[in-house]
Amino acid sequence: HINSPETNREKIAQLAVEREEDNRAFREYLNRKDGAHVDSIVHRLNETIAPQIDCTECGACCRQLxxxxxxxxxxxxxxxxxxxxxxxxxxxxxxxxxxxxxxxxxxxxxxxxxxxxxxxxxxxxxxFPDLHKENFKGRLFATMIHYAMCPIIFNVVEELKTETRFRDTGSGR
Known part of the structure; x- marks a missing residue:
């Protein structure tokens, strides 16, 4: 359950830098998981998180992509x-x-x-950010490029780390 998603863009950008190695390990970890199962989690998280984030408070995708x-x-x-x-x-x-x-x-x-x-x-x-689509794992590299920019991606990925038990593996922090 997502209490309050992180929306501060400066904080997200800083956390993205701090979590660069963690995110690289997470991509490798996720690639070993069943794609359909990952998609179902991502779709559910997106449906929960996206409505909590007002894109007009950000607009980074329109300024940067x-x-x-x-x-x-x-x-x-x-x-x-x-x-x-x-x-x-x-x-x-x-x-x-x-x-x-x-x-x-x-x-x-x-x-x-x-x-x-x-x-x-x-x-x-x-x-955008394409989290409603199938084959999340196939778009993982491109999605992670936008992790530091998009609060929806950031929050979905962070919750995905928890739900896939990445942090329990010793790979995550």
Whole structure:
């Protein structure tokens, strides 16, 4: 049971530095666990923790992440902004050989830690931090990259350490 999740970003960043070795050992430990079982724990923890954290108090993902943009995302956002998909792409997107990304970090649409185009936000934005998806173990490296930035990830991972008995193994502190 999660009493009160940690939301202080400075404290989370400091703890992330302090727990770097612990987290490396936890990744190795978790990779030996059954993936479906890990997913079920992560999904339950996410359903409990995410509603307790107000993303608009943070907004770090919008200030720090590179966002992939699909054609569908570009069309949806263009419609929201009242411009053509081509105009949207010219103004807001950098196209690579196989993908498109937003051409600004922080995001063009972030104001006061809120998305000014929330209803039309990109798929990656809608799904971040991806803790509702299957195959958590397959995304563990990428998830842990965001551990120091995202209070939801931080708290889910810390509770996951407890629930998988990582701290009882002598590997954890």
């Amino acid at each position: 590179m966002i992939n943009v699909t054609d569908y995302d570009a069309q949806r956002m263009a419609g929201h902004l009242g411009c053509s998909s081509q105009v949207f792409k010219e103004k807001y997107v950098e196209a690579g050989s196989s993908m498109m990304i937003m051409n600004s970090i922080p995001c063009h649409f972030l104001a006061d830690n809120k998305c000014t185009a929330y209803e039309a936000r990109f798929t990656e934005c809608r799904e």
